[in-house]
Amino acid sequence: MEAGTVEEVRRSWWVSVLFGLIGIAFGLITIAKPFQALVAMAWAFGILALADGIASLLAMFDKRVAVPKPWLLLYAIASIAFGIIAVGNPKATAGILFVMLAFWLIVAGVFRIIFAIRVRKEIVGEWLVALSGVLAIVLGIAFLRNPAVGLFTTAIWVGAGALVYGLMQVLAGFRFRKHAPLAA
Secondary structure, eight states, X not given: OOHHHHHHHHHTHHHHHHHHHHHHHHHHHHXXXXXXXXXXXXXXXXXXXXXXXXXXXXXXXXXXXXXXXXXXXXXXXHHHHHHHHHHHOHHHHHHHHHHHHHHHHHHHHHHHHHHHHHTTTTSSOHHHXXXXXXXXHHHHHHHHHOHHHHHHHHHHHHXXXXXXXXXXXXXXXXXXXXXXOOOO
């Protein structure tokens, strides 16, 4: 690493610590209020979709954009529609996204089992792929049978992941701060 890069990392240590603290706060809030956190995430996705849809609409007037205009328009309309729905009713959006996740898990599980059967003579450990498929199906069915528990569990995992991310960022930031510049 060049001396200038090391110095830049050392000087901006606080950015990593700030991101880490935000991650820790998000994780703690998500674990403390999991359902509200999921609704807030659905709302945030709605805002992002709205912004993306509007940007895509504006991009239609830019001659440098290589995407065919009908596809860009379709994408813009879909993004804006999803954004409006998610912002207007984030609770229902979170529930619908979760049901979609459950169905995806079931389909993905079936696919993994079929894949494992088809490649069983060509790879070692195909039973692990099949087992992951069975587990995905079981999880998908469990989510469909009791969405509230599934939503709660998902929120807890998201919160735990954010906590780990935040702690790692804070630790990295303080390590960056201690990093001595290279002698020239």
